[in-house]
Amino acid sequence: MAFTRAAGKHRRPSALSRRSANIAGVAALTTTGVIGTLAPQAFAADQDLAAEETGSIRAVVMEDSVTETLAERVEAQATAQREAYEKAEAQRKAEEARKAEIKRKAEAKIRQEREERARAAREAERKRLNAYRLPVAGSYVSTGYKAGGAMWSSGSHSGVDFHASSGSSVVAVGSGTVVEAGWGGAYGNNVVIKMNDGSYTQYGHLASIGVSVGQSVTPGQQIGLSGSTGNSSGPHLHFEARTSAEYGSDIDPVAYLRSHGVSV
Numbered sequence: 001m002a003f004t005r006a007a008g009k010h011r012r013p014s015a016l017s018r019r020s021a022n023i024a025g026v027a028a029l030t031t032t033g034v035i036g037t038l039a040p041q042a043f044a045a046d047q048d049l050a051a052e053e054t055g056s057i058r059a060v061v062m063e064d065s066v067t068e069t070l071a072e073r074v075e076a077q078a079t080a081q082r083e084a085y086e087k088a089e090a091q092r093k094a095e096e097a098r099k100a101e102i103k104r105k106a107e108a109k110i111r112q113e114r115e116e117r118a119r120a121a122r123e124a125e126r127k128r129l130n131a132y133r134l135p136v137a138g139s140y141v142s143t144g145y146k147a148g149g150a151m152w153s154s155g156s157h158s159g160v161d162f163h164a165s166s167g168s169s170v171v172a173v174g175s176g177t178v179v180e181a182g183w184g185g186a187y188g189n190n191v192v193i194k195m196n197d198g199s200y201t202q203y204g205h206l207a208s209i210g211v212s213v214g215q216s217v218t219p220g221q222q223i224g225l226s227g228s229t230g231n232s233s234g235p236h237l238h239f240e241a242r243t244s245a246e247y248g249s250d251i252d253p254v255a256y257l258r259s260h261g262v263s264v
Contacts, residue, residue: 131174132261133219133262135170135173136169136226137169141161145252145254158250159238159253160238161238162237163236164226165226167226169225170224170226172201172218173262174197175217175219176195176201177216177217178191179245185230187202187230188230188232189208189209189230190203190206191203191211191224193217200242201241202238203224203237205226205235206229206237207224207227239253240253241256
C-alpha cells in the first residue's frame with residue numbers, strides 16, 4: 001500500500017522561517033515589555049540558534065571588539081594629550097619660577113648695590129662733616145699762641161695768626177653753627193662758630209663777612225675774606241680755639257687743629 005507524504009501545515013518550518021519567527025517574537029515581546037521576563041537561558045538559546053544558522057553573533061562580537069578598540073584608542077589619545085599638557089604646563093611654571101628667581105636676585109643685587117652706595121655716600125659725608133682743615137688753604141702760622149707783646153691787652157696772644165693776603169678766602173675749619181658775625185672790637189670784623197663737638201672757633205680781622213648768626217656751616221665753607229680790620233698791623237687771619245664763646249676760654253689752636261687731623 002502506498003503512502004502519500006503529508007503536505008502543507010505539518011511540514012517542519014525552515015531555519016530561515018524559524019529565525020524570522022524568533023525575531024518577530026522578540027520584537028513583539030520588546031514592544032509589550034515582556035522581554036524583561038524572559039529567562040536568560042532561553043534568550044541565550046535563541047542567540048545560539050541564530051548564530052548557528054546565520055553567523056550574526058560573530059558580527060556582533062566583532063563590532064563590539066572594534067568599538068572597544070576605538071574607545072581604548074580615544075582614551076589613550078586623551079590621556080597622552082592630558083599628560084603632554086601637564087608636562088608643558090609644568091615646564092612653563094618651572095620657566096616662570098626660574099625667571100622670577102633671576103629677577104629676584106637681580107633686584108636684590110641692585111638693592112644691595114644701591115644700599116652700599118648710600119652707605120658709602122653717608123660715610124663719605126660723615127667724614128667730610130667731621131673733617132677739619134686749615135682756615136686759610138695752604139697757609140702757615142706767622143705768630144704763635146701765647147706770644148708776648150704790647151699789642152695784646154692780656155699781654156699775650158690768645159690765638160694764632162695765619163698768613164693771608166687781603167681778600168684771601170677764609171673757611172670754617174669744621175662743621176658748626178655761627179653764633180657771632182659782626183664787629184668784635186679789637187678783633188675787627190669777626191665770626192665765632194660753635195663746632196659740632198661743643199668747642200668754639202673764632203676768625204678775626206676779616207675784610208668782609210659772608211655768613212650770619214644761626215647759619216650752619218660745613219668744613220671748608222667760606223665764611224669771609226681776610227683783611228686787617230680792628231687791632232691789626234696788616235692783613236692776616238687771627239684764629240682762636242675756645243672751650244666757650246667767652247673771651248679768656250682759649251686753648252692752643254695748633255694743638256686743637258692737630259687733634260682733628262689737620263697738619264699745621
